[in-house]
Amino acid sequence: MVSILNALGKGVNAKLREKQRKLENINRKSKELGDGIKQVVNEAQSWRHRAKYNESIANLLERNIQQLIAQGTARALEGFGKSEVDDAVSSMNHHGTVCGSRNQVPLDHHLKCRACKGKEVSVLLFSCRHLCLCIDCEGWINICPICLVMKTASLQVYMS
Ligand SMILES: [Zn+2]
Ligand SMILES: [Zn+2]
Incomplete structure (x- = not known):
């Protein structure tokens, strides 16, 4: 009887110890998980920071590009205007001396x-x-x- 009880007690003890070990394992794992989650959260935050940084750079670039496009358009218009004038001048020159005198007016105007x-x-x-x-x-x-x-x-x- 006693030996049976002892055996039962040992069995219960062993089971209890096993459960405790499992619990410790679970605790360790949950702690690891917690650390993992913290790491993921940190990474997410740093990514969010990086995303914000990238966003601000993207905004800056976009503004620069818009500025460049505006400048390019202005320059293109300017260039177009100039080439138009050049074409006009060169076509006038082809006509010879009669148109040469008319040429003086815009050139003079140009120097004022x-x-x-x-x-x-x-x-x-x-x-x-x-x-x-x-x-x-x-x-x-x-x-x-x-x-x-x-x-x-x-x-x-x-x-x-
Ligand atoms: Zn100007
Ligand atoms: Zn003046």
């Missing part, structure tokens, strides 16, 4: 300051490189009167 329309142009504007202002008007004008681009610098030139 676009702001006061009186003095001779003598200031080259940057960054658009339009030669369109006299030295007096350059002092108070900050935007190119031809292409409306902000003046970043100016250079006085002398016509020869």
